[in-house]
Amino acid sequence: MKALSSRQQLFDGLAIGASFICLIHCLALPLLIMLLPALAAYMVVPDSFHVWALVFAAPVSLLALSAGYRRHRGANPLLIALPGLALMAIGALAAPSQWMETALTVPGVLLLAIGHALNWHKLRLAGQIRS
Numbered sequence: 219m220k221a222l223s224s225r226q227q228l229f230d231g232l233a234i235g236a237s238f239i240c241l242i243h244c245l246a247l248p249l250l251i252m253l254l255p256a257l258a259a260y261m262v263v264p265d266s267f268h269v270w271a272l273v274f275a276a277p278v279s280l281l282a283l284s285a286g287y288r289r290h291r292g293a294n295p296l297l298i299a300l301p302g303l304a305l306m307a308i309g310a311l312a313a314p315s316q317w318m319e320t321a322l323t324v325p326g327v328l329l330l331a332i333g334h335a336l337n338w339h340k341l342r343l344a345g346q347i348r349s
């Protein structure tokens with residue numbers, strides 16, 4: 219049980235971490251490049267960044283959230299995180315423009331992070347994670 223719980227914690231943590239990396243990528247990086255145009259020459263972020271973030275975040279999230287649900291039986295983390303994943307997927311795969319991609323991805327990763335934080339919290343309440 220202990221091994222399972224720490225793996226659970228790891229997956230929730232990874233999903234939250236991926237969300238923050240994407241927030242930095244979406245919000246901080248354009249700001250930095252705007253302020254320091256020379257930076258753009260050195261920092262090349264591939265256009266496929268969000269596709270790769272999704273390829274990483276989707277399975278990790280689904281694993282952590284479904285395993286969490288089986289333990290705490292609360293549906294809220296899934297109900298918050300799944301629309302987040304859907305926004306990320308639409309942003310990464312179907313957004314017609316760069317700003318649409320950002321406009322879909324930012325709320326998407328925020329929802330995903332909130333869902334995982336809630337999952338974490340509920341597991342702690344259910345006594346599945348000892349801090």
Ligand SMILES: [Zn+2]
Binds near residue numbers: 244323
């Ligand atoms: Zn991003």
